[in-house]
Amino acid sequence: MSTAPNHAPPAAAIDPNDPATLRLSGRWTMRYADEIGVALRAAPRSISRIDARQAERLDTLGVLQLLRYADRYKLDFDHFEFRDDQKALVAAIEDIKDERPKPQRDHGFRAALERLGFAVADNYKEGLALVGFLGEILAKLLRLLKHPKRLRLPATVHQMEEVGLNAVPLVALLSFMVGAVIAFLGATVLREFGATIYVVELVGIAFLREFGVLLTAILLAGRTASAFTAQIGMMVMREEVDAIRVLGLDPVDLLVIPRTLALLAMLPLLTFIAMMAGLLGGMAVCAGTLDIPAAAYLARLQDTVGFRHFAVGMVKAPVFAMVIALIGCLEGLQVQGTAQSLGERTTSSVVQAISMVIVIDAMAALWFMEMGY
């Protein structure tokens, strides 16, 4: 043993005294996996047993390779020789080598068709769950009118701060900038007709009717729906939601209603801020580059943009709030045990919320136009 060089790669040679024995030397370990394969392939077929006593080191991979070798050439593994300190490992591995798992998962057309079927069924179930959840929340909100004491006021106020107050700077800043951009855009087009004054109507109507509420809803869909899903989803993963259930409490009452109410209260307020910031953005551009002073801007706004535009915009706010809260919370409750599931649900919640907001807004625009509002 003392003659063995340090960290020698694995090698195998025929025993000079016994041509049927293969003597191993060097390190039969994972880092020499390639060399082990080469050494074993190069070994003559005439051997009937292997002597590993000279091997400097032997790890699980080395033993596994010897076992595979014995299997392939139908050698009797019991005749292999090991040093005492190797025997425990060899015995442990030999004990368990036989059992193999059943093959799983098939590929091909059939599996693809199966996945498609499952995807369709899942989507159907998800739609059903959303409608069911909407019903449940509406019922529980109505029950709240009868038993106002059931309302978790501190949680609701906390959520209002989180989704409403903390979002004010973001919503105001982005709306201001979009308002300015619309004014610029309008000025560029309308200048050719010598009608720059109509920029005021453009910004006013666009923001009050559509952009104020749409921008707020999209921002909150990204900011709040994802937060709801992640918060509730994490609670599901840590079995907190199960704990709520077995304590005889209702996770919808405890988690969903405060969030829904907070959003229902705050989204209209944020929408108002967005509208004002947007108008301000337009005003800044008008005053700065279009020679329409602030006073003239405001006066024209008052004269030409009717209250009905504000109403059309505002009336959509609670609907969007409901959609965002509903999707955010429902996706959270559907999280399963894995980190991947949490990620998928959070993504899905944002995507669904934004798409729903835009689809509903488009349908509403059509309806309001046809009705002449």
Next chain:
Amino acid sequence: MATEAASATTTAVAPAADTTVIRMRGLVTRFGAQLVHDGVDLDVRRGEILGVVGGSGAGKSVLMRSILGLQRPTAGSIEVLGVDALSEDAVTRRHIDRNVGVLFQDGALFSSQTVGENVQMPVKEYYPELTDSLRYELALLKVKLAGLRADDVAKLPSQLSGGMRKRAGLARALALDPPLLFLDEPTAGLDPISAAAFDTLIRTLQEALGLTVFLITHDLDTLYAITDRVAVLADRKIVAVAPVKELETFDHPWVQEYFNGPRGRAARSTKEGIE
């Protein structure tokens, strides 16, 4: 060949003459105003199972995290397998990571991967040259060594019970045949039968693979059943390191309370009954 030998020395464990695998000197850990460790000295010898005990919040896990480089101590030195564990050098760090297996409290399996993929993960990272089939067989072997059934390799962690998750975590910790194994409360949350089986498993693997084991535990039965020595963490220091038998008579209020309380006596009498 020369380069091979040279690179081999970088991943090989410390020279055999050095029997201390972990050497910790004057370790101080402070979280804000809270002092967790105040001058911890500890040696872990090659081939032993060292139990680490201490009350809840005594900083056992923090100690382990410091050795693993997950937590930077305020002061002191830690040497693992002959190299500085506090080094920022990526090669040194990788050397330690390569030679260390860790079983976290709840297994810490990657939840989106099957048990088999979990075990193959470190092998894939350190030995990408292994063929898929060999890597798979190796993972299968480790899973079975850890006491799971072959069918379990295809399961996701969420489909496993707590005890099985620990076994799967152990299989992953053993994936690279590390000479040094860290176990954080391996028997916590297991029923007594599973806990005893897990103890036996650790002992068997320790003997078969020649492991050095750093074992954090609250389980008195485990201490009596498999540890060679036990380090007691109390008063922000290691107050004693000795075989569990000797600790029974050690003069320190916490140690006395721990070993001679009702649970300690029960564990001891079981052990004596067996012998």
